[in-house]
Amino acid sequence: MSEPLIEMYDITFAYPGASRPVFEDFNFQLLPEQHIGLVGPNGCGKTTLLHLIMGLLRPQAGKIVIFGQEVSKEKDFVAVRQKVGLLFQNADDQLFCPTVLEDVAFGPLNQGKPPAEAVQIARETMERLGLHGFEDRVTYKLSGGEKKLVSLATVLAMRPQLLLLDEPSTGLDEQTKHRLMHILMDLKIAYMIVSHESDFLSHTTHECCHVHGHCCKPE
């Protein structure tokens, strides 16, 4: 069996000032090429789990291993973020450059690619997602569905080995939702989707896991 992409051991995490922790002795594993959906009631820690993996939040106790490397410090997570993509719930949080092309090229530029190559990657990614002709569109003038697809392009442009998606289908119309489904089904990398839409998850993932305080198990 191949090495897991993500391993979490005995994680304890509580938000400051919260009366009880979100996770206590939480254990979790994600295997390569796994496509899983994360489900559970509001506030059960689905988004928190994604943010712990990206190092946006730090556990009070426990061990996180990503791609076989233990990660604990900001420096470790900087390396993680080069390989793991996170699609935020709200596209307005993700898109901050004036134009679409600049936003999609932002990640590759941060990875140290020269501008010409970054533009090339950005264009290819946009082409793949059917966003041809969006290069010079202004990000805040896009529709909700377009914003979501462009956000996905900004993440995929970094060529991640693992993708985390936080409620990607929320607020999208049927047509855009289908487009998104097909994009995800064509991806060759592992991903985890947080969603409340069982229909969307049944098409895009192999199994759904319930997020609890101690574990994250298939239903």
Next chain:
Amino acid sequence: MSPIGEPFSEGASLAHRLDPRGKMVVATLFAVLVAVAKTYTATLAGLAVALFWLALARLPLKKVVVRLLVVNSFIFFLWFVLPLTYPGEAVWRFGPLAASRQGLLFTGLITLKSNAIIIALIALIATVPVATLGQAMYNLRLPDKLCHLLLFTYRYLYVFEEEYHRLVQAMKVRGFQPRTNLHTYRSYAYLAAMLLVRSLDRADRVFQAMRCRGFHGVFYSLRTFSWQRRDGIFVAVSMLVLMILVFLEWWRPGLMWRRL
């Protein structure tokens, strides 16, 4: 609800095609120079220079006039106050009030200066899209924080405006009508506070999203500016003109003042 309009930023005139860096440097020097000028000679010359730049930009005149009217509506009030309060020789009396000659001259000078600077900024700075302006500032080695501040304000102002409208709508649908009472003041205070809290939250999330995409404090720009011969000529000629303005200011200062 509309994003920030940049009606002057699009065009193909010479002023639009010039390198934004050169325009920024010239506009800044010009604004400082005109602002500190004390003579009508230098100010009027400055106004002439600004009008020349405006002619180069070939902007829709009507929109320029509208924008100037907005600025001048503030200056309009100066004409009521300054001549009456500025000490000097009275030229016009109205009961206990007296308008002084020096006051009138001074107000006139302020009016000319303000218009000269605004016209120059419209011609040189408003012809650059805000996003490009940020990149140009970055390129001119201005402090990173200043450039980021400009770019992020530009990007998120619209989002905050939308958020504000959503909150106001939510208040309205629950029957809120502004009146002169404590409830109204308190509700507006809540509105302002909520906007502040939300923007802080959003700032956090935007920063997180940027970190997830490998941001480490440095912006890489896709835009490359190309400095061409016309930019060199523009800056050189402008510097010469600015030097003439300095000369006019220092050469027998107060000449126009005394004659008027």
